Amino acid sequence: MGWETAKLGDVCELIKRGVAPKYIDEGGICVINQKCIRDHAINLDLSRRHNDNAKQVNPERYIRTGDVLVNSTGTGTLGRVAQIRSEPKEPTTVDTHVTIVRPKPGLFHQIFFGYMLIQIEDEITSSGAGTSGQTELSRTVLETKFDVAYPRSITEQRRIVAILDEAFAAIDAAIANTQRNLQNARELFESHLNTIFSQKGDGWVEKRLGDLIDIKHGFAFKSDFFSESGDFVLLTPGNFYEHGGYRDRGKKQKFYVGEIPDGFILTRGDFLIAMTEQAPGLLGSSIIAPENERFLHNQRLGLAQSKPGTVWCNEFFFHQFNTQIFREAVSREASGVKVRHTSPKKLQAIQVAFPATEAEQKHVADQLNQLKKQTELLELNYQRKLDALHELKQSILQKAFSGQLTTQETAA
Incomplete structure (x- = not known):
């Protein structure tokens, strides 16, 4: 043709x-x-x-x-x-x-x-x-x-469309099934997480967050010194995943090349809370700084600093901040219409439940970390399958528009 x-x-x-x-x-x-x-x-x-x-x-x-x-x-x-x-x-x-x-x-x-x-x-x-x-x-x-x-023949175009429609319907069904499996894996972990923190355990106590930590505001770094590269990453709520954890923003990442005031370069293990909902689901999300002398404590982020004599395990409270109970408590007191905000004072008023000993907090966190790792492996496998299905679609399209497409090839 x-x-x-x-x-x-x-x-x-x-x-x-x-x-x-x-x-x-x-x-x-x-x-x-x-x-x-x-x-x-x-x-x-x-x-x-x-x-x-x-x-x-x-x-x-x-x-x-x-x-x-x-x-x-x-x-x-x-x-x-x-x-x-x-x-x-x-x-x-x-x-x-x-x-x-x-x-x-x-x-x-x-x-x-x-x-x-x-x-x-x-x-x-x-x-x-x-x-x-x-x-x-x-x-x-x-x-x-x-x-x-394109083929000059409309009949040939119609033949190609029939093959593509059939092939893509099968691929789309496989994609939908894989997406359901991916969502189910995430929901399974979230369900287990919410159950642990709603049912609590023997020996757990309840206190205001303000009884455990102070929350320090970040610094308003000058935009004149924002850069696309540099030694210091300027953290924003965009660096937080909705389910918590540090997100590398790749080419969108902001760096800072100006003078940095004392006390705003983070240390590995520092615990930060997103106090502005830059995107849906980010308000109240948390990260634990992954490196020393690399990340800057920017405005709109709260730095949690445990009070003397309190028992505070970062990884335990990282999981707690991802629970439905905690996020709903943050949202209830937040202000703003288009962009929601919270504050150290509002966060510190929230009641949290936790084991009285650091060893027990760490035990709960270790269990959740292990389950989270298994869930992430499942998610990775499902995501690879989705990528392969999308690549298959593109491969079929390339054959279709180079005149190589047959029914037998798409069936295979």
Whole structure:
């Protein structure tokens, strides 16, 4: 069968971003944003409403069956694609962070066009330009940079779509099953963790957190001295996992190259608490500093300092701070609407239960550490399987768009 190769812009009648919405709570028209587009699907539950009486929408920017939507701004979201496979139930457009890519009539089987864009998704993702966090994918880049290949025969396109649909349905089922197993592994550990701290044990006592520790505010380091590299890592709530523990932010990591006041360079084993919910689930999360003379105690983080004569095992309280009971107590007293905050005073008012001896605290922590390690191994295995399934999808797509795809190969 004869194949054509062309620039994306040469096979499309429209490559344009959407409207700058005038948002309203009810009425108006549906507006798809970047959050709606994920895993080649569109989640309209995350869409918003635009007041079309205040600002009219050009008819060409209403989405149609067969359109492909491309996220066109932002690190981590730029490049995601999803196709409109069925007629929208109401007039729907996209905002200015999303590009509508509409094929020329008569060139493509609709679904084939969607797969064609998925096949170059990685290329699109790597083609953004701009500073970190402000990357943009221009209309010109979409039109002129990407080569697409397709059979001239619509019948052949339909044959390829049938094979891809069948293969991807099986892979998606395997992905969904693996994701369930991954979630079950996490929930099993969380259930055991919450049971230990809700049922408590013989000899456990209850006190206010303030009876055990002082909580020291971090320092407001000057942004003039933030850097992409350096000797000192500037910790932020973004360095905390939602379930606790240190997260290396890779290329997004902030470093500090200015003068550092005394008392704000952390020591290995220091215990810190996130006091700002930079992302959902972070408020009240904790980390234990993994190195000496490497991390800086930044604002919005509380440093726990045990009081003289108190029994405090970092690893025990690390697990306690991850329990549902503790996080709910933090959330109840937090302030703020869009971004939630807590304070040393509010944290110190929380009641905590714990064994009276350090040896018993350490025993509980050791048991939880062992179970957590086993859970993480399970999660790693499931994540590797997910990665392999996603790679299989890409391999099948590459064969499809190089004319090598057969039913027998996908079945194998």
